[in-house]
Amino acid sequence: MATHNPPPGVVLPRLAFTEGYLGPQAKFEEYGLSLVSHSDPMIYLDEDQPEVEIIFGVPAGTRITIKMASLDHQKECNEYCLIRALGPNYLFLLRPPMPGFYKFQIHALPADEAGPQFLGVYNYMIYQPTGKHGDRPFPKQYPPWKDGCYLYEPISLPKGVCAHNVPFKLLIPRARDVQVKVGEDWNPLQQTSEPGEFEGFVNFSRGYPAGTKVKVNVKFVGNNYNTLLEYTI
Template identity: 60%
Template sequence: MSGLEIPFKVTEGYLGPQSKFEAYGLQMLAHSDPIIDMAGPTTEIIMSAPPGTRVTTKMLSVAMKKECNEYHLIRRQGDNFLFLLAPPTPGFYKFQLYALPKGEAGPQMQCVFNYIVHCPNPGDGQPFPKQYPQWKDGCYLTEPLKIPKGNRDPAVKFNVFVPKAGDVQVKINNDWNPLEATSPGNWEGMVDLSKNYPPGTKAKLNCKFSGHNYNTLLEYTI
């Protein structure tokens, strides 16, 4: 393990793989050490999982004693889950992974791996977009990873991978901005934020998989 000194008590058995990790066929491809001392403002954890595995996560600030899930982004490429962490302030964080295999019923996912993350030099403190459950089912965001609050750029590039989507649009208030399918599953386009949108307006990545209804996958606050 890392030689980093953790200035608080960690429960025995908390760190690293938990009892279901190997049983679920999971493997850490990046950061197998459960103690991460970040060298920069971001770090990315990569975990491989069998097809159909459901995964969710939780990020907690030790100093603030609260969740700060908006400061990590879940993306998926094939069988790999990629977790991009960008803590908002210096300090220690707990990052917890939960999973459930495709054939195992029940809404309650099992904790499979726990990290302690130290961030000495955070970045801009901007959050990632809110990620809804369907986003975690094979989607990947290339850009924009973040939209700073107050951004009113007339041409913000969106590039996302959403498998099996029939249509993908960015909805801002009553304005719908269609993205173009550039290859199977990949959607791209420019979105105009320069309109007179009030502070706190939501920009939602909405996808239609079947029928006429759209589901929100990502939500930015602009």
């Protein structure tokens, strides 16, 4: 369980003491954003906690993007962040892959403001004490995904997956057709009784080579598909 106090012997990075860096930024209230979880911008995970989910209230039409970077290793780790939207809330699921401190930055742009410049609205700092949970990235998320979509499963696909029936379930507003493309094989998902909700099973037992891309392709209008998510197996 995440705590508010640093573990014994852990030294905070210099960035934690930079005035105004942590917490809400200038446009946070003006953009109508709200904290649903984690009002403390410092988050300390324990050794048995591989991930944390931060929830924001976001006005309709506001676009969101996020960045996570390891301070100890000086590298971006955006593949370990998953954006999901459910109703008025955006849920950010984070899996810091290595021990140490991470900065997690949330950027926003209201619907009535011209882009493409997103502004920083909130900064967190996360401490992961261990790397024992392994390298488990989330799928790559393309811009259309960040417009109100939610991934139920699979959150991740392991390297070399060869299961016969892997369940997929997603909520994609306004989608007309959803297909999971594994290599060159297309697998249609079926729409449920809930608007925008699609589910089905995908067969991974066909001996796909390492590095095969698994793409969630969506048709909104016309005959063209947009890729919203991309896994690598």
